[in-house]
Amino acid sequence: MRSFRTAALATPLLSALLVLGATPAGTAPAPAPPPRTTIDGWPTASPAALGLRPARLDALATEARQADSTCYAVVRKGRLARDWNWGTRRTTPREVFSITKSVTSALVGIAVRDGSLRLDDRVARYVPQWRGTPSAAVTVRHLLSNDSGRFWSFDSDYGTLVQARNRTAYAVGLTQQHAPGSAWAYNNAAIQVLDAVLRRATGMPVDRFAARRLFAPLGMTHTRMVRDASGRSTTVFFGLQTTCLDLARFGTLYLGRGAVDGKRIVTRDWVRKSVGSSSTVHNAAYGFLWWLNRPGPLRGATDAVDADGQPLTPVSGQLAPGAPSSTYAAIGLGGQVLLVDPRSRTVVVRLGRPDLSGGAGYGFADAARVVTEAVR
Numbered sequence: 001m002r003s004f005r006t007a008a009l010a011t012p013l014l015s016a017l018l019v020l021g022a023t024p025a026g027t028a029p030a031p032a033p034p035p036r037t038t039i040d041g042w043p044t045a046s047p048a049a050l051g052l053r054p055a056r057l058d059a060l061a062t063e064a065r066q067a068d069s070t071c072y073a074v075v076r077k078g079r080l081a082r083d084w085n086w087g088t089r090r091t092t093p094r095e096v097f098s099i100t101k102s103v104t105s106a107l108v109g110i111a112v113r114d115g116s117l118r119l120d121d122r123v124a125r126y127v128p129q130w131r132g133t134p135s136a137a138v139t140v141r142h143l144l145s146n147d148s149g150r151f152w153s154f155d156s157d158y159g160t161l162v163q164a165r166n167r168t169a170y171a172v173g174l175t176q177q178h179a180p181g182s183a184w185a186y187n188n189a190a191i192q193v194l195d196a197v198l199r200r201a202t203g204m205p206v207d208r209f210a211a212r213r214l215f216a217p218l219g220m221t222h223t224r225m226v227r228d229a230s231g232r233s234t235t236v237f238f239g240l241q242t243t244c245l246d247l248a249r250f251g252t253l254y255l256g257r258g259a260v261d262g263k264r265i266v267t268r269d270w271v272r273k274s275v276g277s278s279s280t281v282h283n284a285a286y287g288f289l290w291w292l293n294r295p296g297p298l299r300g301a302t303d304a305v306d307a308d309g310q311p312l313t314p315v316s317g318q319l320a321p322g323a324p325s326s327t328y329a330a331i332g333l334g335g336q337v338l339l340v341d342p343r344s345r346t347v348v349v350r351l352g353r354p355d356l357s358g359g360a361g362y363g364f365a366d367a368a369r370v371v372t373e374a375v376r
Contacts, residue, residue, distance in 0.1 A: 040090060040245045041219055042080035047374075050076040056374040057082060067335065067362045069352035070094065071244035074370055075252065076346045083244060093222050093241035094351060097332030100225070100240035103214070103250065104194055105144060105274055105289035107206065107236075109258075109266035110213050117201040119144075119273075123193060126200040127172055134176035140197060142180050143190055144288040145279035149178035149309070150190040154302060157188040168195045168233035183309025184282035186301040188237040191289065195236045206234035217263055218253060220246040238332070244349040247330075247338045251347040254328075255340055275328040275340075285319050291364060293320050293327040320368035327368060335362030341371045 037044060047054045057074060061084045064072040071090060073083035083090060111117050117126070123138045124130040130138070135150065142148035151174040164170035171192035177183075198206045207225040215223045223242040225234050249260070254275060258266040273279070274288040284296025295318045297311075304312045320327065329339040334354025340347055348367045355361045 039080055039083065040243075041221075042075070042245055042248070043078070045079040045081065047074075047081040050079060050081045051376045052076060052081055052370075053374050053376060057370070060369055060374060064350050064352075064362070064366075067352060067366075068355065069335075069350055069362070071349070071351050073244040073248055073349045074346065074374075075248045075348075076344070076375075078252065078345075080245070080248070085244075090245060091222050091243060093224070093243055093246075095238075096240050096242055096247070096336045096351060097238045097334065097354070099242075099247065099330040099332040099336050099338055100236060100238045101191055101289040102330035102338070103210065103225070103240055104191065104198075104206075104236040106214060106250070106253070106266060107198055107210055108140065108144065108194065108288075109270035109274065110209075111198060111201050112270060113267050114202075117197065123197060126197040127193065129172055135180075138176075138180045140194075141279075143194055143197070144274075145184075146187055146190070146286060146289075147181050147184045147280045147282055148187065148190045149176060149180045149183055150187055150193075151175045151177040152185040152187045152189070161189050161192065165228065166230040166233055167192050167228045167235055169230075172196060178309045181280075183305070184280055184286070184299050185305070185309065186299075191237040192233075192235070195234050198236075199234075206236060210234075214250075214265065215246075217265060218246075218249045218260060220249050222246050244351055247349045247351075248347050250330075251338050251340045251349070255342060255345060255347060276326075284316075287328065291319060291329045291331050293318050293323055293325050293364070293368070295325060319363075320365040320372075322372050323365075323368040324371070327371065329364050329367065331364060335366075337362065337364065337367045339364065339367040339370075341368075344371055344375045346371055346375060 047057050061072050065086055070088040071085045074081045119141050120139050124136045130136055138148045171189040174189055195206050202209050210225050223246045226239040227234050253260050253265055254271055257268045258271045275290045278284045278294050279287050283299040284294045285292050285298050298315045324343045327341045329337055331337055335352055337350045348370045
């Protein structure tokens with residue numbers, strides 16, 4: 001806000017009147033400031049004007065706060081209905097864990113649109129170490145669908161990989177556990193191999209590619225990807241630093257079928273393949289590194305499997321029963337959620353402090369309640 005310099009006032013009397021809050025005779029009162037129409041670059045409108053039930057929205061925000069959230073935002077029809085922030089400024093970036101994976105998916109989509117790589121390219125084209133090995137048949141599509149069959153164990157994915165100085169080198173060096181396409185696993189190490197694929201295909205580090213080709217065009221000014229301790233590899237399965245309102249911009253890209261404000265980032269076909277249908281027969285709830293609300297066989301991130309990589313206890317259903325099957329989300333550890341509902345043109349973002357106690361926590365179905373309860 002601009003400040004006035006009292007030294008420039010015409011008379012001492014006028015200075016005194018301004019200090020006291022009075023208006024000198026014959027002087028028109030200063031006009032009231034216009035109502036705020038943007039928040040952090042987002043055009044705003046009241047929840048009621050956007051077809052949302054204000055009281056229900058407030059109640060859902062209260063529940064989110066009770067779930068140890070740091071921010072909660074609802075965008076509908078391209079306008080911010082409301083955002084809430086608790087204990088953290090809205091412009092302060094924070095870790096969003098596996099939401100990073102969905103951003104990585106978009107980066108692959110940009111490279112595909114550029115002609116730098118193809119979805120059914122063999123990964124060995126970009127990772128020479130896999131040539132002539134059982135991993136030679138793994139494709140980029142397999143990595144995006146999490147059915148690559150690459151080695152997975154809880155200790156490897158959530159221990160050794162995270163602690164590795166060069167995470168990409170560690171991930172590339174693992175072995176083939178199952179035939180490509182034959183088994184599904186939420187495989188952090190396999191996804192990390194996309195760092196090598198994108199770096200080789202685009203000719204630049206992935207964090208720099210993301211900043212130039214995705215974050216800058218979308219106005220995600222508070223967002224960045226991070227590198228590992230080696231300084232050479234961008235971490236692409238977690239590590240994204242961002243905010244609720246920046247993530248809403250990313251969600252709007254997919255709501256706009258790959259374009260925002262007339263700027264084409266990824267193709268319509270890429271969005272359709274990523275979030276329009278299941279990418280693998282093994283998990284109806286999974287697209288290209290996005291979670292879907294499609295009905296069918298469901299697999300969770302750490303579900304127990306048999307020696308062939310198949311679930312010990314098969315489950316079928318939907319992540320959010322009652323919500324449209326076309327709804328999808330980027331989800332991270334501890335209830336980090338970016339949910340997009342194309343039918344109602346609604347985006348919901350919730351970020352919070354991870355609850356590692358093993359409880360259910362905040363998730364896809366909680367965010368979807370905005371669609372099922374607050375949308376008129």
